[in-house]
Every structure is written in structure tokens, then in C-alpha cells.
Amino acid sequence: MRLNTVWLIHRAESQAALRQARRSADDLRAQGVQVAVAMSGQHANPFPGLLADEGGPPDLAVVLGGDGTVLGAARHLAPLGVPILCFNVGGHFGFLTHERKLLNQGHGADAEPNLWQRLRDDRFALERRMMLEARTDRDDTVHTALNDFYFRPGLDEVSPTCVLELEIDGEVVDQYRGDGLIISTPTGSTGYSMAAGGPILHPGIEAIVVNPICPMSLSSRPVVVPPRSQLAVWPLGEVSRRVRLWKDGAHATVLEPGDRCSVQRSPHQALMVLLAQSPSYYRTLSRKLHWAGSLTAAEPSPN
Numbered sequence: 001m002r003l004n005t006v007w008l009i010h011r012a013e014s015q016a017a018l019r020q021a022r023r024s025a026d027d028l029r030a031q032g033v034q035v036a037v038a039m040s041g042q043h044a045n046p047f048p049g050l051l052a053d054e055g056g057p058p059d060l061a062v063v064l065g066g067d068g069t070v071l072g073a074a075r076h077l078a079p080l081g082v083p084i085l086c087f088n089v090g091g092h093f094g095f096l097t098h099e100r101k102l103l104n105q106g107h108g109a110d111a112e113p114n115l116w117q118r119l120r121d122d123r124f125a126l127e128r129r130m131m132l133e134a135r136t137d138r139d140d141t142v143h144t145a146l147n148d149f150y151f152r153p154g155l156d157e158v159s160p161t162c163v164l165e166l167e168i169d170g171e172v173v174d175q176y177r178g179d180g181l182i183i184s185t186p187t188g189s190t191g192y193s194m195a196a197g198g199p200i201l202h203p204g205i206e207a208i209v210v211n212p213i214c215p216m217s218l219s220s221r222p223v224v225v226p227p228r229s230q231l232a233v234w235p236l237g238e239v240s241r242r243v244r245l246w247k248d249g250a251h252a253t254v255l256e257p258g259d260r261c262s263v264q265r266s267p268h269q270a271l272m273v274l275l276a277q278s279p280s281y282y283r284t285l286s287r288k289l290h291w292a293g294s295l296t297a298a299e300p301s302p303n
Contacts, residue, residue, distance in 0.1 A: 001083070001119045005034045005058040007050060009073055011065025012041025014090030020064050020103065031116060040065070040072050042250070047076035057082050060119070060273070063097075064089040067191075070096045071248040074146040074270040078131055085119075085273040095190055095288055102275055118275075125274040129187050130206050130227065131266040134245065134252070136259055145247040146270050147188030149263055150213070151233055152180040154242035154254055162243050166210065167232040168225060175236065178215040180243075183208060183231060183263050187270075190285070192249075198222045202281055208265070231263040 008025055010017035018039075025035045036054055038046030040063075051057065057080040063073050070086045077084060087103055088094035103115060118124065134143045143149070153162045164176045184193040186201035189209055194200060198211035199222060206227040212220045225231075235243040235257045245252040245261060255261055285291065 001122060001124070002059050003028075003031075003033050003116060003120055005036075005054070005060075007054075007058045007061045008035060008037045009040045009046065009061060009063045009065070009069065010037070011069045011090050012039045012044050014065060017064040017069075017089040020087075020089050020100070024062065024064075024103065027114075028116060033116075040069050042068075045072070045076075047073075059083075060085060063087070065097075066090065066092050066094055067096050068249065071146050072250070074129070074131070075144045075248065078144070078146070078266075078268040078270045081271065083126060083271045083273050085275075095284065096187070096272065098275055119273075125279075127203070127272045127274050129203060129270040129272055130185050131268055131270055132183065132185055132208070132263055133266040134247070134261055134263045136245075136253060136255060136261045138253070138255075138259055141253070143245070143247050143252045144266055144268070145188070146185065147191050147248045148182050148184035148193060149252070150180055150182040150192060150246050151235070151243050151255070151261075152213070152246065154244040155240065161216070162241060163236040164243070165234045165236055167234075168210075169230050173223075174220060176212045176215050176220055177217065178220070179213040181233060182211040182213060183233075184211065185209075188248075190288075193222075199224065200285070204281075206265075208263075227265050229264070233261045233263065235259065 006028055008021045010021040021037050025037050028035045038050055040046055061077055061082050061084050063070050063086040073084055086097040087100050088097035089100050132145045134149050151164055153160045164181050166173045182193045186203045186205050189201040193209050193211045196211055196213050198209050208225050211222040235255050237257050241257055243255045
């Protein structure tokens with residue numbers, strides 16, 4: 001990998017992420033790399049400014065934070081084809097991130113080569129993650145998500161329920177009455193969709209999960225559809241029953257009853273840099289979700 005320019009994106013309000021970003025920046029600059037350091041968070045979007053100031057995309061974006069910071073970077077950098085290397089610094093679950101200790105390669109007598117040299121030597125893998133895009137009839141804005149889109153009631157002063165009609169490939173499938181609807185990628189299947197009772201999909205599977213949130217019908221169940229499916233969602237009911245569309249937990253837009261929102265696979269993929277020699281998705285699931293196996297054994301089975 002060429003490392004002429006690197007962006008270091010650190011999680012907002014995390015002093016640990018900021019300190020690590022500064023240390024990494026000093027290390028890279030000492031090697032002659034052009035570096036930009038920026039903060040990312042719910043109220044801080046550094047990417048338009050970086051693109052304007054730096055004159056173009058970097059060779060690599062290093063994200064220091066949790067999954068939320070990674071999702072924000074992926075939405076902006078996937079269309080540009082920028083590889084993203086993520087470390088869990090100040091984050092929580094960290095499904096999409098490496099352990100922080102991998103940042104310190106090259107320190108100590110028995111350490112592996114410097115992380116940056118390892119990247120230059122192409123000692124890594126690139127994993128392509130499927131993304132989704134959504135747009136409404138109200139405007140031409142294209143919203144992108146690595147995890148999910150979800151539709152939730154937009155009014156706090158009334159009962160938090162809504163009625164959403166779902167169409168798949170031109171055919172009306174169901175009308176969901178409840179707390180909303182999640183449309184998820186395999187990457188997002190371990191996020192909000194999983195919390196709402198949806199299935200876990202391996203990221204190597206290309207598919208879309210449609211998962212109602214607390215539906216008021218026992219027949220409304222999660223479904224998994226092919227990646228080329230064309231989905232459309234309409235809010236129904238009174239004019240005051242607005243629905244908010246969220247992308248990866250960030251607000252996207254507001255839908256009025258009768259508005260149409262189409263969701264489909266994005267032509268762009270997130271490029272995630274993998275450092276592990278033998279990465280295991282199942283090992284990550286077991287560790288992050290605290291799967292214990294037997295409820296009686298203190299140690300996992302030797303099998």
C-alpha cells in the first residue's frame with residue numbers, strides 16, 4: 001500500500017483517541033507522510049472539510065474510536081474507494097475495529113515490524129462490506145449506510161407507533177404497525193436489528209434484512225431478501241404522523257404520510273483493512289456477545 005497521505009479520524013469527546021491520533025501523526029510525519037488529523041462525532045463531520053482542504057482523498061484513513069466513528073467514516077469514504085483501518089480507542093462493542101494493541105507494533109525487542117511498514121509491505125487483507133442507499137421522492141439526496149436504515153415515529157408528543165407499508169420488487173408485502181422498521185446489511189445485523197430480534201448474518205453473505213420493531217402482529221416477522229431487491233417504504237395514516245429516517249443511527253430525513261422512500265444496495269462498498277493473520281468472524285461474535293457455550297461449565301469445551 002502506498003502511504004503518501006493518511007487521515008487520522010478520532011472519536012469526538014475521547015481524550016484517549018485524541019492522544020493516540022497525535023502519537024500516530026507524529027510517527028507518520030517522521031516517515032515523510034502527509035497527515036491530517038480530524039475529530040468525528042454526532043455533531044462533527046470532518047469529511048467535507050478534509051476533502052476541500054486536502055485536495056483529494058487519502059491513501060488510507062485510520063479511524064480511532066468505536067463502531068459509530070467507523071460507520072461515519074464508511075459513509076463518506078466508501079464512494080471514494082478509500083481503505084479504512086479501524087482501532088477500538090474509546091469505543092464500546094467494536095465489532096468493526098481492531099484491538100488498540102495492534103497500533104503499538106514496532107515497540108519492544110520482540111515486536112513485529114512497525115504497523116506502517118507492515119501496510120507498505122502489503123501484509124494485510126481488504127474486506128469489502130456491502131452498503132445500502134436510500135432516497136425519497138421529496139428530494140434527490142442519496143443517503144448511504146453501512147449498518148442500517150430504520151424508520152421510527154417522528155413525534156414525541158403522541159404514541160410512538162406508526163404504520164409502514166413495505167414494497168419489495170414492485171409487490172406490496174406487508175403493512176407494519178408498531179415502533180418502526182429496520183432495513184439492515186449483514187454488517188448491521190449485529191446492531192439495532194439484532195437487538196430487535198433479527199437474525200445474525202455473516203458479512204460474507206450479501207443480503208438485506210427487513211426487521212419490524214415491536215410489531216403489533218405476531219405474523220410480522222423478520223425476512224431476509226436478495227441483495228438486488230428493490231425496497232420501498234411508505235408511512236401511512238394521518239398527516240401529523242411523520243416518520244424519521246435514520247442512517248447508521250444518524251438522522252437522515254423526515255417522511256410525511258404518502259412519501260415514498262426507496263432502499264437498495266449501494267454501488268459502493270466499504271473497504272476495511274484487516275490485520276489479523278487468521279481473522280474469525282465467529283470468534284469476534286463469541287467475544288463481543290459473551291457467548292459462553294455451556295451454562296454449567298466454567299471453561300469452554302475442548303472440542
